[in-house]
Amino acid sequence: xxxxxxxxxxxxxxxxxxxxxxxxxxxxxxxxxxxxxxxxxxxxxxxxxxxxxxxxxxxxxxxxxxxxxxxxxxxxxxxxxxxxxxxxxxxxxxxxxxxxxxxxxxxxxxxxxxxxxxxxxxxxxxxxxxxxxxxxxxxxxxxxxxxxxxxxxxxxxxxxxxxxxxxxxxxxxxxxxxxxxxxxxxxxxxxxxxxxxxxxxxxxxxxxxxxxxxxxxxxxxxxxxxxxxxxxxxxxxxxxxxxxxxxxxxxxxxxxxxxxxxxxxxxxxxxxxxxxxxxxxxxxxxxxxxxxxx
Amino acid sequence: xxxxxxxxxxxxxxxxxxxxxxxxxxxxxxxxxxxxxxxxxxxxxxxxxxxxxxxxxxxxxxxxxxxxxxxxxxxxxxxxxxxxxxxxxxxxxxxxxxxxxxxxxxxxxxxxxxxxxxxxxxxxxxxxxxxxxxxxxxxxxxxxxxxxxxxxxxxxxxxxxxxxxxxxxxxxxxxxxxxxxxxxxxxxxxxxxxxxxxxxx
Numbered sequence: 001x002x003x004x005x006x007x008x009x010x011x012x013x014x015x016x017x018x019x020x021x022x023x024x025x026x027x028x029x030x031x032x033x034x035x036x037x038x039x040x041x042x043x044x045x046x047x048x049x050x051x052x053x054x055x056x057x058x059x060x061x062x063x064x065x066x067x068x069x070x071x072x073x074x075x076x077x078x079x080x081x082x083x084x085x086x087x088x089x090x091x092x093x094x095x096x097x098x099x100x101x102x103x104x105x106x107x108x109x110x111x112x113x114x115x116x117x118x119x120x121x122x123x124x125x126x127x128x129x130x131x132x133x134x135x136x137x138x139x140x141x142x143x144x145x146x147x148x149x150x151x152x153x154x155x156x157x158x159x160x161x162x163x164x165x166x167x168x169x170x171x172x173x174x175x176x177x178x179x180x181x182x183x184x185x186x187x188x189x190x191x192x193x194x195x196x197x198x199x200x201x202x203x204x205x206x207x208x209x210x211x212x213x214x215x216x217x218x219x220x221x222x223x224x225x226x227x228x229x230x231x232x233x234x235x236x237x238x239x240x241x242x243x244x245x246x247x248x249x250x251x252x253x254x255x256x257x258x259x260x261x262x263x264x265x266x267x268x269x270x271x272x273x274x275x276x277x278x279x280x281x282x283x284x285x286x287x288x289x290x291x292x293x294x
Numbered sequence: 295x296x297x298x299x300x301x302x303x304x305x306x307x308x309x310x311x312x313x314x315x316x317x318x319x320x321x322x323x324x325x326x327x328x329x330x331x332x333x334x335x336x337x338x339x340x341x342x343x344x345x346x347x348x349x350x351x352x353x354x355x356x357x358x359x360x361x362x363x364x365x366x367x368x369x370x371x372x373x374x375x376x377x378x379x380x381x382x383x384x385x386x387x388x389x390x391x392x393x394x395x396x397x398x399x400x401x402x403x404x405x406x407x408x409x410x411x412x413x414x415x416x417x418x419x420x421x422x423x424x425x426x427x428x429x430x431x432x433x434x435x436x437x438x439x440x441x442x443x444x445x446x447x448x449x450x451x452x453x454x455x456x457x458x459x460x461x462x463x464x465x466x467x468x469x470x471x472x473x474x475x476x477x478x479x480x481x482x483x484x485x486x487x488x489x490x491x492x493x494x495x
Contacts, residue, residue, distance in 0.1 A: 003411050012467045041342070
């Protein structure tokens with residue numbers, strides 16, 4: 001009589017996050033700061049992306065102790081990351097009771113060919129995408145929420161902007177195509193044909209699409225909302241800034257009122273130093289997290 | 295025309311806008327409190343109640359929303375919206391807007407993996423109502439003035455008190471618009487019987 005893990009229940013969970021900010025945290029104290037600042041969810045991690053980048057080596061699912069510590073600290077939803085294609089990490093996170101799993105390129109991929117069959121799980125998944133083809137492949141595998149990949153841990157918004165603009169442009173293109181063009185477009189994008197039919201009909205993605213990767217300031221968050229994001233993930237941007245608490249609040253407000261420039265101006269005053277950023281062109285190809293997964 | 299607002303600080307706003315559609319309804323996405331005055335009814339959407347409360351305080355919505363309820367204008371809250379309306383919240387020191395004499399328990403059915411969808415019978419609204427529960431709260435106690443509209447496994451999941459309507463689940467996530475249209479009818483009746491209620495405050 002009660003059906004769990006249906007598409008509506010999994011996608012609906014992401015709908016409830018719209019207009020909100022999801023923050024990366026590494027312990028209970030940070031989780032509480034995030035909740036108090038108005039985050040709609042937290043992502044429990046062992047290290048934020050900037051530290052993963054600095055540490056190098058293989059990045060894996062967080063220690064379950066940290067995930068549980070965060071789950072016990074807050075009443076808002078808790079997400080956690082599993083490596084791309086790592087069936088067991090994902091099953092472990094599901095058994096811990098996390099509310100959402102991020103199959104994430106921030107961690108070192110476990111499988112270079114296959115992403116998870118996310119339709120197999122009761123818990124919903126969010127996945128990163130650089131363009132519409134990638135986004136729809138993930139939805140085809142059962143992702144209930146999407147986000148841009150950006151370039152995590154850099155504090156540089158340019159890649160997230162590129163990914164969001166590309167997805168929006170491709171959505172418009174499909175909405176304007178005639179039906180007889182869609183199969184060829186599906187072939188070109190490497191995307192399921194049925195999902196293209198759906199987009200032609202609705203003009204939008206079948207699931208919520210957030211911005212992620214490189215958001216460091218309130219203006220960055222507002223920019224991504226203006227480009228059509230349903231909400232934002234902030235990874236290193238908050239707890240790598242000088243005053244995480246003020247930063248967190250300012251980013252939440254800028255996301256809600258993304259077209260109120262006077263307000264964003266006020267929010268940006270005296271925030272202290274943002275996280276230190278990285279120029280994308282200085283990254284070696286092997287350091288580009290967005291190129292993980294396909 | 296009836297003007298019905300959807301509070302748009304955070305959460306699933308457009309879904310409500312879609313479900314409220316009727317020939318005599320104009321919907322308004324409400325981001326500033328100065329938009330409240332022109333409204334005949336208001337929806338508190340689903341989302342995260344702690345986030346919404348913070349933004350309610352930040353943008354001075356707290357008293358205006360309480361006044362809106364006190365003026366007898368209809369309000370409909372779903373999930374997080376229900377939590378905002380409740381007088382008491384289990385294991386929290388106080389409720390948020392405290393406009394409806396009910397007690398709610400947050401995340402009462404468990405975490406996301408325990409979220410579910412089902413069909414419910416809702417008094418005065420209909421049978422077999424499509425109901426999606428997402429980390430849903432339940433109504434753990436009601437004042438005698440409150441009418442229980444629906445129960446799931448013996449727990450109260452929808453209730454009404456005069457002009458206030460609330461439910462644990464998300465009718466806005468389905469194609470089934472009967473619950474919203476029931477609320478639209480409440481707004482119609484409220485406007486007909488008290489044409490000058492805007493002046494009450």
